[in-house]
Amino acid sequence: MDRADFVQLLGQLACLTSRQRTQVRHALDKPVGTPASILASLLPGPCACPHCQAPAGQLRPWGRSHGLARIRCQACGKTSNALTGTPLAHLRKREQWLCYGQALIEALSVREAAQRCGVASTTAFRWRHRFLAAASSHRAAHEGGIVEADETFFHQSCKGQRHLQRRARRRGQPAPHWERVAVLVVRDRSGHSADFKLQKVDAPHVAAVLAPLVDKDAVLCTDGARLYKTVARALGLTHRAINVQRHIRVVDGAFHIQNVNAYDSRLKAWMRRFHGVATKYLENYLGWRRMLERYRQDISPGACLREAIGRAQFQHLMPT
Template structure:
């Protein structure tokens, strides 16, 4: 239960190790063992209006063999550093977040934001009769058309924010909460990024449903993702 509370509070590895009275490497190992189920427990076949948008995290080899970082031919960054190039670049990892109006959430770490990558994940998250709503991403629109998914695009570049029931405010608010939460870790290894996304999904759902750390314990040792898709 102490480990569940540590996860519920979103502590860094160093602070978690101090709280649990163990070495930081042990705290790190425990963390990712516990996050195996939350990582996979994401919503599937979401119904209704499903908002979709990409966000980005810096590519990071933190905690990985040094040779992997050397292959990128870039100088190491300081903890929580910034990309050398402005805007979206190969230094950033795209994350597609999809969220319906009931709060069900799914996310995917993508190799890129091209049409093929999007077509591979959209069917996992969307029900046959759902309506995809985005900020007008061209690749997302192309993927939706080829998959015969109804798509409503908000023209953000023209200053459009809401058009009747169509907007992406829920998924953008989720992005904001996610980014704020991730900052405490001063950089996250891309290898473990899906674990952290699953961790935040669980925390965000728990806050919305007003449940405590015990539910994280149940999620970590429960029956598996198939029983944990909802909400």
């Protein structure tokens, strides 16, 4: 563009409305290029052979196929690309993946995401759980300092199942306590988060998930439930119990569980938009929320793609 035209264009920006400025900002934030070239630039290559797990030094360029660069492993002789062995392998309409990544950021429903991306609702549903399959395992591997833990509960949902092990309930009907699914949420003061769907809320199951997660020199802050005292004694952790039933919120000015309770509140409020999540997919939705919390304002469709193929930039937080 000519310099004079560019200066004239800048002068016209002051005449734009707030909505028009937002549209211009979104247009400038979009990557330049065809959808295929943009997608290829956002997908990092594998750090090892997807077939024989040979190191990256054994991988050599081997042309291109379907818009993606191919590589050949010198150890096993097999070829692959950036999607081989990932949940997104063999999915079609890749030109819409960035649009679907934005739908995940906005937490759109299946029908809304399908309408925005121009695909069928069944395709949007399949993409949702393919995109979230790897993200569901992306949680903090270690937490230290002051670590808060608390459980939250979701109603057991058999949505989509044709054969139930119990009598069907009407929508909105309260469920008995034995049909609730417990989720243990663990957060430290650095913002590292991990949550686990528990088979049973007892000391053995809680200890099994806390043992590899919480550092030995950490201080475990929980409510006054006895099972946490048992777990802390078994794991050799320093334990501070907060008696919330007596309206005690903070002990010694530093020990509380308000951080994890706030996360539980945000999680529950965010989940309401889906009007009930099938229990078999609950871990995918927990990973979805962790992804949004982890990136916050820095999240982008490209980050969602890297999460979906398991090659996000935060892998130092995950177990190897």
